[in-house]
Amino acid sequence: MKLFDGGRAPNPRRVRVFLAEKGIEVPLVPVDMGAMGHRQEPVSSRNPLRRLPVLELDDGTIITESVAICRYFEELHPEPQLFGQGALGKAKVEMWQRRMEFNLLSCVAQAFRHIHPAMKEWEIPQVPEWGEANKVKAVEFLSLLDTELANREFAAGEAYSIADITGMIAIDFMKPARIKVPDECANVLRWYSAVSSRPSASA
Amino acid sequence: MKLFDGGRAPNPRRVRVFLAEKGIEVPLVPVDMGAMGHRQEPVSSRNPLRRLPVLELDDGTIITESVAICRYFEELHPEPQLFGQGALGKAKVEMWQRRMEFNLLSCVAQAFRHIHPAMKEWEIPQVPEWGEANKVKAVEFLSLLDTELANREFAAGEAYSIADITGMIAIDFMKPARIKVPDECANVLRWYSAVSSRPSASA
Structure with missing residues (x-):
């Protein structure tokens, strides 16, 4: 393959x-x-x-x-199980993978594609107003995520999962999209520091 | 529950x-x-x-x-398996569920939310230019889907799956979003007729 x-x-x-x-x-x-x-x-x-x-x-x-x-x-290759374990575990990973994708990664991507000059040939038409609206959506979600991460180590529970991968990559993508994690989102910053210091993050 | x-x-x-x-x-x-x-x-x-x-x-x-x-x-309740069977079957359902969601349902929803007057309090700000761009994206995807459906009965293969559910609901949502399936998309129309005549469609 x-x-x-x-x-x-x-x-x-x-x-x-x-x-x-x-x-x-x-x-x-x-x-x-x-x-x-x-x-x-x-x-x-x-x-x-x-x-x-x-x-x-x-x-x-x-x-x-x-x-x-x-x-x-x-x-x-089921191990380690990155899509969760058991019916409830799998549902929670799916739920958080989707929340990370729709409310963070997708919003950051829309902001980047509709505002960044380098994306002019990628996104036709660029609609800057829509890009700006997505910056707001992304930051709103980070505040919700911060509340959730106060009570657990990873996005979907106590185990690392694909939801953490999507979330980490969304946060890394915020840099070129010019969106900042608010300083008050201490739990998000703690979680991001943990997931992005894993050896896999450099892949 | x-x-x-x-x-x-x-x-x-x-x-x-x-x-x-x-x-x-x-x-x-x-x-x-x-x-x-x-x-x-x-x-x-x-x-x-x-x-x-x-x-x-x-x-x-x-x-x-x-x-x-x-x-x-x-x-x-694994049967009937609506997320696919085996590694490749599950991957194909995931792939088509996502294609249906990102390239059709989501585009139709964006068109509806950003253009329809009833959505003014739901989508703030409404960006009509973004809504119009999504009508184009949805119709482009229908053309791709039509080519794919020439060779098989359902979205992800020969078995009905969650990808068909997402696709059917996207097409139904096109009515209030004022997008029409192009007449030349005969395979899409055949597939839509089949999936929407299943008893589950009225749920």
Whole structure:
């Protein structure tokens, strides 16, 4: 198998961090997203949405969508369980993975894509007012997350999960999107420091 | 357990259709979203994001996010398997559930929330230009989906899955969002007709 990878972009990195936590090595095919490589071959025929990452199995089967690729590896290599354990544990990871994705990562991405000058050819039309609205949404969610993290170590409970990966990558993406974690979000800052000091974070 | 339900809104309906496919009955607590019931008690203390649906277990444990609630029931009642079977089957359902959600349901919802006058108090600020951009995105995805559905019966393969539920509900939501499935998308129309004539569709 091989993984078409997109370097610093958030979604390709989610998969690399996930694989690092599992201790799985997959051959990477680097794609230069800055040169719009994801909109050309060999990506475009494999993913009609022309996005990364893309996993190609040995028989040519294609899996796209970062979380779908992660779930494939979770099924093949269950330990450590990064999608949760048992019905309730799995539901809580799904719930927090989605909260992190829809209320943080997606908002940060919208702010970046609709405001940053470098995104002019990526997001057509850029709607700066929508970008600004998303900065507000992201900071509002951080305040909610801070309250939640007062009572537990990780996003979905006492175990590290894919929800923490999505959250960490969202916070890292806040830098180019020019959004700051408010100083009063001490629990978020504690959690972020813990997850981003794991060896997987550099993947 | 009880399920705080939101009537016609897309996300509460996703869970009701899922439960109907599984043959599971859960006591519903109706919440009037038109009167902003989801932003008040008894919802707001159970879900700080003040959204529906919300599942409350007998011990008071809360699960929010429609797909997380569905996954909880999938674990408890595996048949029929609506999240796919085996590593590859599960990955394909996840991939198509996400494609349906991000590229169709979410776009339709953005178009509705940012353009429809009734949404003025729901989406602040409304950004009509962003709403219009999402109409275009939704129709572009339908064209991609049409090509995919030429070769198989359901979104993720030969078996009905949660990806079909998300897709069907997105298409139903296109009516109030004033987006039309293009006539040339014959495969989408065939698939939509099949999934929306299942008994679960009326849930």
